[in-house]
Amino acid sequence: MARWEPDASGRLVEAAMQLYRERGFDQTTVADIAARAGLTERTFFRYFADKREVLFSGSHTLQDFLVEKVTQAPPSMRPLDAVARAVAASGEIFESRRDFARQRQTLIVSHPELHERELIKFAALASAIGEALRRRGVPAPAAGLAADAGMTIFKRAFQSWLDDTKKKDLAHHVRAAQTELEGVVASARRRRAPSW
Amino acid sequence: MARWEPDASGRLVEAAMQLYRERGFDQTTVADIAARAGLTERTFFRYFADKREVLFSGSHTLQDFLVEKVTQAPPSMRPLDAVARAVAASGEIFESRRDFARQRQTLIVSHPELHERELIKFAALASAIGEALRRRGVPAPAAGLAADAGMTIFKRAFQSWLDDTKKKDLAHHVRAAQTELEGVVASARRRRAPSW
Numbered sequence: 001m002a003r004w005e006p007d008a009s010g011r012l013v014e015a016a017m018q019l020y021r022e023r024g025f026d027q028t029t030v031a032d033i034a035a036r037a038g039l040t041e042r043t044f045f046r047y048f049a050d051k052r053e054v055l056f057s058g059s060h061t062l063q064d065f066l067v068e069k070v071t072q073a074p075p076s077m078r079p080l081d082a083v084a085r086a087v088a089a090s091g092e093i094f095e096s097r098r099d100f101a102r103q104r105q106t107l108i109v110s111h112p113e114l115h116e117r118e119l120i121k122f123a124a125l126a127s128a129i130g131e132a133l134r135r136r137g138v139p140a141p142a143a144g145l146a147a148d149a150g151m152t153i154f155k156r157a158f159q160s161w162l163d164d165t166k167k168k169d170l171a172h173h174v175r176a177a178q179t180e181l182e183g184v185v186a187s188a189r190r191r192r193a194p195s196w
Numbered sequence: 197m198a199r200w201e202p203d204a205s206g207r208l209v210e211a212a213m214q215l216y217r218e219r220g221f222d223q224t225t226v227a228d229i230a231a232r233a234g235l236t237e238r239t240f241f242r243y244f245a246d247k248r249e250v251l252f253s254g255s256h257t258l259q260d261f262l263v264e265k266v267t268q269a270p271p272s273m274r275p276l277d278a279v280a281r282a283v284a285a286s287g288e289i290f291e292s293r294r295d296f297a298r299q300r301q302t303l304i305v306s307h308p309e310l311h312e313r314e315l316i317k318f319a320a321l322a323s324a325i326g327e328a329l330r331r332r333g334v335p336a337p338a339a340g341l342a343a344d345a346g347m348t349i350f351k352r353a354f355q356s357w358l359d360d361t362k363k364k365d366l367a368h369h370v371r372a373a374q375t376e377l378e379g380v381v382a383s384a385r386r387r388r389a390p391s392w
Contacts, residue, residue: 077392080380085392119315145352145373145380152344156337177341184276184341185381196273196281 009047009057011037016054017103025051025111052117055104058093059121063128065090070132079138083129083150084178087157091170094161102162126151149185153177205243205253207233212250213299221247221307248313251300254289255317259324261286266328275334279325279346280374283353287366290357298358322347345381349373 015036019028030051034044048054069086077085094101108114130147134140157177161170211232215224226247230240244250265282273281290297304310326343330336353369360369 081392088392115319116312116316119319120312123311123315141352141356141376142380145348145377148348148351149345149377149381152341152348155344156341160337180337181341181345182381182383184338185345185378187378196277196284 008037008039008043012039012044012047013054013057016051017100020107021103025107025114052114055107055114056117056121059125062090062093063125065093066125067128067132070129071135073136075136079133079136079142079146080149080178082133082136083146084153084174086129087150087154088171088174091161094158094170098162098167101158105159105162122151122155149181153181156180204233204235204239208235208240208243209250209253212247213296216303217299221303221310248310251303251310252313252317255321258286258289259321261289262321263324263328266325267331269332271332275329275332275338275342276345276374278329278332279342280349280370282325283346283350284367284370287357290354290366294358294363297354301355301358318347318351345377349377352376 012033016028016033019032019036023032028051030044031041033051033054034041037044048057066083066086069089070082073082073085108118126147129150130144133143133146138146153174154177157170157173160177161168161173164173208229212224212229215228215232219228224247226240227237229247229250230237233240244253262279262282265285266278269278269281304314322343325346326340329339329342334342349370350373353366353373356373357364357366357369
């Protein structure tokens with residue numbers, strides 16, 4: 001029976017982030033992370049498949065949160081509004097951890113193998129949200145498109161939230177990103193299908 | 197000096213697809229593919245990094261094509277229309293190969309490691325298109341959003357083109373997908389920022 005370690009997962013994430021900053025991601029091993037956290041490698045692997053996964057420890061929490069919010073949205077709410085509102089609400093997960101999120105993002109964009117992992121997590125998220133919309137009765141094409149458009153809003157809003165020196169909340173940036181996307185997608189005085 | 201093999205790359209793609217269909221992707225080795233094509237493994241690795249990459253041999257061609265079309269679009273054309281029109285025009289690359297594209301898609305959706313590779317290619321494509329839009333003078337946020345929205349349209353249109361028993365062309369499906377996305381993203385009688 002494995003010994004119970006209070007918040008072992010949180011300590012491993014914290015230790016990994018310290019080491020990635022100090023030595024760089026490539027120069028840090030799982031053994032280093034476990035040692036810094038005062039835990040064994042065996043404990044590390046009970047929580048994470050590899051040293052990339054440490055940076056995505058919150059992805060299940062986020063996915064469950066967004067799916068629940070989309071599911072609970074008022075029945076009359078338009079699909080993309082339900083997704084955007086859920087993303088805005090997820091600020092409560094990120095708000096107290098903007099510095100962590102910023103450091104994490106810096107790591108991700110500078111390491112292709114982390115960027116790949118993020119793409120996979122985002123695709124899984126889009127898929128789960130599309131599924132939640134279909135359960136609300138949204139037809140398949142619109143559900144998938146709203147989920148994808150919601151992820152586009154999320155990525156844009158999250159980046160501008162990270163960059164925001166005025167520290168406005170995520171919901172503010174989600175509204176701005178949704179308005180920007182509406183401007184980009186809206187047909188200009190179009191009555192029928194695009195004619196280019 | 198390596199011996200020149202006429203269309204070695206095309207023969208390897210063809211051989212790989214045959215074997216993936218006959219034996220399954222997991223049961224096929226690079227040695228099998230090279231042997232079926234009448235070539236050496238060494239030749240295989242001159243063209244492809246691994247047996248996944250064989251299925252993405254056209255991705256550079258597609259990226260160059262889309263970037264060129266976006267670059268050449270009339271200066272007054274709205275960014276998303278420029279991307280959608282480029283995607284529609286790419287039908288000339290796919291149109292004669294619908295069966296190949298369908299088999300390829302079946303493989304990709306049933307193998308996570310192929311799906312991952314596709315996500316990476318799509319992200320690279322979105323990034324290159326965003327860059328082409330910025331060179332047209334489109335501001336950074338709108339360029340990125342239009343590139344992402346264009347990829348959403350592409351994925352939706354490509355799937356419905358693959359599924360289309362009436363065999364309408366890709367441009368038809370791109371117009372339909374763009375109209376669907378407009379419906380999903382359009383604010384309902386909204387004058388200001390979303391209020392949810």
